[in-house]
Amino acid sequence: MADLFDSSTDRPDRGHDAPRPLADRLRPQSLSDVIGQEQVLGPEAPLGTMLAAGSLGSLILWGPPGVGKTTIARLLARETDLHFVQISAIFSGVPELRKVFEAAKHRRANGQGTLLFVDEIHRFNKAQQDGFLPYMEDGTILLVGATTENPSFELNAAVLSRSQVLVLTRLSLADLERLVQRAEQELGKALPLTGEAREALLEMADGDGRALLNLVEQVTAWKIEGKLDVEGLSSRLMKRAVVYDKSGDEHYNLISALHKSVRGSDPDAALYWFARMLNGGEDPRFLARRLTRMAVEDIGLGDPQAHRVCLDAWETYERLGSPEGELALSQAVIYLALAPKSNANYVAFKAAMAAAKKTGSAPPPKHILNAPTRLMEEQGYGDGYAYDHDAPDGFSGQNYFPDDMKRGVYYVPVERGFERELKKRTDYFAKLRRKRL
Known part of the structure; x- marks a missing residue:
């Protein structure tokens, strides 16, 4: 398995008369023949710079299927006169890896290096990935791994620290x-x-x-x-199946695109990403939950009705099912995208949580505590409490924070949507509070 591809030909061993697929017949014979990926292969790009300096290091090629990861690895071996060995993490285990490393050690002793190309490298577990480290460090192998998954999540930090990640993109x-x-x-x-x-x-x-x-x-x-x-x-011809993994990068990339399109008040882009996820097989219930999250995080009190629209759309989907119920969710997408945006509540809540953690168990001031027992009355519980309804304007202006704590200002409404009205109220009470001091 390890020596399936011989570095002298870079091609699998086949009968001379066997028909070869077009993709194999058109495989580039030099890096300059590779179509696309200029951001990696150009003269000033990472690989171009490494090859010009004669200092090629271990690499992780991250990108979707069919963009040239295997071809680039094979051509790198040719450019650097390294013996090319290809294995797949799907079909290889520890015994196969040991054979590969032993063969690479023998080659090194005879003066030839080895470029080990590991397809689907993210399929190896932590222990298997750790097995590469000593051979990478002593120069027995130059590792080139290929993955369609985000290396930050799927590869060990130790492997990543010894490699450069190169991002390959889908062909235009x-x-x-x-x-x-x-x-x-x-x-x-x-x-x-x-x-x-x-x-x-x-x-x-x-x-x-x-x-x-x-x-x-x-x-x-x-x-x-x-x-x-x-x-x-x-x-x-049938259209090629959409690349979409409900637990992988595409899931997170597309939901991020949907969320940011809604936040950016672009209903058309939001609908596009919403449709992309549905076409990829995403669970509409996940989308309903995420839309509700957008309503409370990015719209908040800018439009208090937004989260109700999401909950109603969610319930409608549960009653109708697909595909009719998805129309209710798309309606929520449009509503959220066009709603006035405010994260003032989100920011205020985070700030209040940080203050609560910082002040620990500081007690409320005694004047706002109830005194159901004589002992508590003797301790001053409730003394000096001003009943707001007794004030002419319904506002006492008393302090409700702990006595030794500086008054915090967490909620700062924006001048958009319904929060414009809330800002008038907060400004009004702040003005009254200053008069009471």
Whole structure:
């Protein structure tokens, strides 16, 4: 398994006459042939700089499927004259790793280094990841790991501290078009598609170069006359499944995009991310809960009705189910996005919590304590309490904080929505309080 790919050919051992997939036939032979990822491969980019300086270190390549992680690793081995070994964390365990490390030690003793490419490296557990450390430190291997998951969450801090994380991005439509042109050159013929159908094909790939080439192979195998339009293409090909992991990066990335679009008062963007999550299979109940959180965190008293709208939409979904109930949730998305925003309550609550922790068990002032017993009366409980309803303006202005505590100001309403009215009230009571001092 460890030496499945030989560094001299960088290709699996196959019969010479066996048909090879288009993606394999178009695999770049040098880093300059790689399409996309200029932010990593450019002359001033991390890999370009490392190779120019002759100081390549261990790497973690983080990015979605089909963007060139394996290809880049293989080409790095070629550029640095290292023996290329590829393993997959899905199929390899401790025994396989030991064999890989032993073989790398022998190569090192004979003067050749090893670039160990570990696909899906996040699948290894902590103990297995720890096993790489001594061989990385003594130079037995140069580790290049590939992962579709956030390394910050999935990889040991020790491995990360000895590696540089490089972020690879999904291919743009322009990148995918270049890839199609390269495929047409390899195949010796143009795709039988209209311009609109060609664009639809690129979109079907969803930024995945490998998926695009598989689609191209399917299209070129059809026996058709003329050119297919979008409808003809769509009837023959299914759109690639959306990349969405309800417990992984895409889940957190998309809910962050939805939340920030609502906070940014953009109903169209908010609806888009809401729809993306539903299309990916997200539980509408999770979205209902998150929308309610947005209402209390980002809108608050700017529009006190907002959280009620969310709760009503949530209940409507529970009664109707999908897909009709999702319309109620989308209505809440629009309402929240267009509601006046205020996090004054959120900020005030955090500040009050911090003050409560700091002051510990400081007691309330005695004048606001009840005195149900004679002993408590003798201790001065309730002495001097001013009954606010007896004041002409219904406001006594007394101190309600602990005696030794400086008065705190936590709630500062904004000049938006309903809080504009609340600000008038807080300013009014602050003015009265100053008169009572």
